[in-house]
Amino acid sequence: MSKFKQLIEQIMAKRVSIHQEDSIGIAVQLLKAGKVIAVPTDTLYGLACDATNIQAVTSMYHVKQRNEHKPVALCFGEVFQLESWVLVNHLPKNLLKSILPGPVTLLLNSNKNVHKYICRDGKIGVRVPNYQFIRQLTVKLGSPVALTSANLSSEPSAVSCEEFPAIWNKIPAVFDGGVTNIIS
Numbered sequence: 611m612s613k614f615k616q617l618i619e620q621i622m623a624k625r626v627s628i629h630q631e632d633s634i635g636i637a638v639q640l641l642k643a644g645k646v647i648a649v650p651t652d653t654l655y656g657l658a659c660d661a662t663n664i665q666a667v668t669s670m671y672h673v674k675q676r677n678e679h680k681p682v683a684l685c686f687g688e689v690f691q692l693e694s695w696v697l698v699n700h701l702p703k704n705l706l707k708s709i710l711p712g713p714v715t716l717l718l719n720s721n722k723n724v725h726k727y728i729c730r731d732g733k734i735g736v737r738v739p740n741y742q743f744i745r746q747l748t749v750k751l752g753s754p755v756a757l758t759s760a761n762l763s764s765e766p767s768a769v770s771c772e773e774f775p776a777i778w779n780k781i782p783a784v785f786d787g788g789v790t791n792i793i794s
Contacts, residue, residue, distance in 0.1 A: 623648070623777075623778045623779070623780075623781045623782055623783050623784045624782060624783045624784070625771065625783075625784050625786050626783050626784070626785050626786065627785075627786050627787075628650065628743045628785050628786060628787040633743070633785060634743070634746050634747055634750055635750075636783065637649065637747050637783070637785055638747065638750045638751050640782055640783055641658070641659060641660045641666075641747075641751050641755065642660065642751070644659070644660065644663050644665055644666040644669070645659070645666065645669075645781070645782050645783075646658070646659045646666060646669050646670045646673050646780075646781050647659070647781055647782065647783045647784070647785060648760045648771070648774065648777065648781060648783070648784040648785065649743065649744055649747065649760075649785045649787075650741065650743060650744070650785065650786075650787030650788070650790050651685075651737075651739040651741050651744050651757070651790065652711070652712070652713050652739040652740040652741040652790070652791060653713045653739070653790060653791070654759050654760070654767045654768060654769055654790055655759070655760035655767075655768040655769065655770070655771065655773070655774060655790065656685075656744075656757045656758060656759055656760050657670050657673060657674055657757070657758050657759070657760050657777070657781070658670075658685065658744070658747075658755040658756065658757050659755060659756050660751060660753055660755060660756070661684050661728060661753060661754045661755055661756040662753045662754075664725050664727065666756075667682065667725070667727045667728065667756045668727070670682065670756060670758065671727070672780075673777060673780045673781060674758055674759075674761070674762060674763055674777070675762050675763050676758065676763045677763065678727065681727065681728060681729065681730045681734070681735060682727065682728060682735070682756045682757060682758045683715050683734075683735035683736065683737050683756070683757050683758070684728060684734055684735065684736050684737070684754040684755070684756060684757070685736075685737045685738070685739060685744060685748055685754055685755045685756075685757040686736065686737070686738050686745075686748055686754050687738070687744075687745040687746065687747070687748035687749035688738065688745070688749065689706050689707055689710045689711070689738055691748075691754065692706065692718070692736050692738070693721075694721075695720065695721065695722065695724065695734060695736065695754065696718035696719060696720060696721055696734055696736055697718060697719045697720070697721045698718065710737075710738040711738040711739055711740040711741075711745065712738070712739075712740050713739070713740065714737070715735045715736065715737050716735070716736050716737075717733050717734070717735050717736075718733065718734060718736055719732055719733055719734075720732050720733065720734050727756070728756060736754075737757065741787075743785065743787060760774045760777060761773070761774050761776075761777070762774075762776050762777065769789055769790045770788070770789045770790070771784050771786050
């Protein structure tokens with residue numbers, strides 16, 4: 611292997627197939643260590659970190675070069691987990707279960723004091739993607755992940771790992787699930 615290729619591999623994120631047997635375990639370990647990773651969802655690739663670790667959320671803003679006044683979404687593995695973070699009693703019965711999991715972000719009222727990076731004016735964007743990898747990841751992590759698209763701010767969103775190389779040198783791992791199923 612050439613010295614140039616070795617150098618590139620040292621500074622670039624490790625690419626991990628989501629089909630690799632221990633991919634969820636690797637992702638959970640990185641998130642628990644406060645790292646930001648790239649993951650596929652049901653629509654796009656996203657940057658993810660442990661939503662309960664504000665240093666990790668701050669780091670995610672820096673990786674993306676995102677304005678810190680723009681909130682990120684919270685991603686959950688199961689619909690019932692939303693109740694720990696947002697108010698749902700006012701919603702029609704079974705509404706959440708009828709639209710989630712799915713390719714939507716819902717803006718709901720917070721039911722607790724949530725950090726400003728996640729909560730704006732008492733509201734939080736929440737997701738339960740229809741994608742097993744990210745759902746299993748959040749369940750194994752034991753907390754929601756903060757999630758934003760895997761691209762530099764103002765750049766196009768990515769539906770494959772190859773579409774966000776500017777971020778690869780800023781994160782330890784990219785979890786490769788192939789091309790996502792973006793809905794136009």
